[in-house]
Amino acid sequence: MDISSGDSLLQGIIKGFELIFSLNPYILSITGVSIEVSGTATILATLTAIPLAFALSFTHFRGKQALITLINTGMGLPPVFVGLVVFLMVVPAGPLGLLNIVFTRKAMILAQYILITPIITGISLAAIKAVPLSIIETVYTLGGSEKDAVVATLKEARFGIITAVLAGLGRALAEVGAILIVGGNIARTGSIGGIGEGLSETRTLTTAITSETSKGDISTSIALGIILISLVLSVNILANFIQRRD
Amino acid sequence: MFRVENLSKSFGNKEVLKKINLEIFRGEVFALMGPSGVGKTTLLRILNFLETPTDGKMMFNGRECAIRQKNTVMHKMSMLFQRPALFNSSVFNNVAYGLIIRGVDKKTIGKKVIEALNLVGLAGYEKQRALTLSGGEAQRMVFARAIVYSPDLLLLDEPTSNLDPANVAKIEEIIKKIRSEHGTTIVIATHNIPQVRRIADRVGILLNGELIEVNSKEKIFTNPGDARSAAFIKGEMIY
Structure with missing residues (x-):
């Protein structure tokens, strides 16, 4: 759908749903990359953040307050800045250049990991500190x-920690700036069924929405937007279900 | 059973406990009595290893309690706070906690939890969420949680101060049952004089961090050995 053609938003939504239900390979590949990158980054960040939050709660060491300040600052890191820093690290001339991961999903995972680890740590830390x-x-x-005592605290703070992980995942799924810089929004050339540009390499739901909208392909953007919102909603429904079952 | 010698505790420059000497005998109900803020809770917390004394020593079953034996000794005792702390889980899981961390098998846990809940009058509450219990029920549940693994020593810090008279009577009945059915030694910190008359065997009076008198209940209430004890019991003490 070309916005210049005057098609209504409703038509765009209908076409968007058609693309989803026809299991369009381009849309599916983008969704897969989004889940892979954000899911992996969230798992890695959770594995770092929760032990770190417990260490900050149960131990005393020099520089602890400085580290907490750093984490709190990290919760508001601008994604484009993180993207730039990671890009400069992973380019061939950078300190991680030998890894040869620039414009790959690994670089995107690294950028999202840096972005969301402080978020999961900070919210988990607050949840742990709230345990009487x-x-x-x-x-x-x-x-x-x-x-x-640590296990009991983990159980008492579980809802707050689940919220922290979800906040991290939500931030990762919705993030554009950093992964656009380090991933390059790449799709294999050759359109499938007249939609998009083939299969996604480093193109995620958010970066694809940006590029499809700039090209005027609103129905594809809407389809991607619906999937993005559905993903975030599903995660929240699952979390509510877990909390109610407990 | 438990003896403390020359036990002192300071917080900064403030000396909260001053050279306490005290012996607790097996199977007795010992009341630690005194007005609020004299160090009763601090003494109980030291006995339960939640605080470290500044000076002095503690003996449990004839052996000095060094820090390395802390966990062994703590396994044989339990403490209840003024306000019950409840795990955000079912009544069953709360009561079973002490058995779970001791690695007791599931069948025994089920049996012992039911027994403990029967003793405190909460049979049938197993599946209820602990956080939905009333104040009196919550305090009875933490009694069940504290006795389910049959500790030798039970430390009670003002266990009835926030309860209505009916629940106070129930708790006192539970304390008597725990003592008679389990033979548990009980130390209760309280400023409730009538309660001490009802449940204690011996009484220690703590004033401004000093244990000024330890005596049988009868002696304390009829012929106290210290003028300050007499004044406290008569309610004439100004502090």
Whole structure:
């Protein structure tokens, strides 16, 4: 659909749904790349952030407050700046140039990891700190060890930690600037069924929406937008389901 | 069973406990009595290893409690706070906690939890979320949680101060049952004089961080050995 043709937004939405239900390979490949990049970045960031949040809550060391300040600052990092820094690191002349990952999904995962690790850490840390001291002391009074206290705290803070991971995933899925710079929004040449430019290499839902909209292909943009919103909504529904079951 | 010698505790420049000497005998209910803010809670927290004394030593079952034996000794005791701390889970999971961390098998856990809930009058509450219990029910549940693994020593910090008279009576009944059915040694910190009359065997009076008198309940209430004890019991003490 070309916006200059005067087609209505409603027609765009209908066409968007048609593209989704026809399982268009271009749309599916973009969705797959988005899930792969954001999912991997979220898993890696979670594996770093939760132990870090516990370490910051249960241990004392020099520079702890400085690290917390750094994490809090990191929660508001501008994606384009992170993208630029990662790009300068992974280009052939950069410190990570030997890895040869510029314009690959690995570089995109690295950029998203840097962006969302402070978010997951910061929100998890707040959730852990909100667990009353009396809960931890109760574990000790019942004969529990420090490990038991950490496990009990994890259970008490679970909803906050789930929220933290979801916030990270949401940020990763919705992010454009960083992955556009380090990933290059690349799709294989050759259009499939007249839609898009072939299969995605480093093109995600967000970067594809940017490029398709700039080309005037609004129906493809709408289809991608619907998938993006559905993904985020599904994750939130799942989280609510887990919380209700507990 | 538990002896402390010359135990002192300071927070900064403030000395909260001053050279406390005290022996707790097996199977007794010992009341640590005194007005608010005299160090009762601090003493209980030290006995439960939640605080480290500034000076002095503690003996449990005739052996000095060094830090390295802390976990072994803590496994044999339990402590209840003024306000019950509840895990965000079911009543069953709350009560079972002490058994789970001790690696007890599931069948035994189920049996012991039911027994403990029966003792505190909460049979049938297993599946209820702990956070939905009333204040009195929550305090009874934490009693069940504290006794389910049969500790030798139970430390109670003002366990009825936030409860209505009906729940106070229930808690006192539970304390008597725990003592008679399990033989558990109980130390209760309280400023509730009538309660001490009802449940204690021996009483220690703590004033401004000093244990000024330790005696049998009868002696304390009829013929106290210290003028300050007499004044506190009569409610004439100005502090």
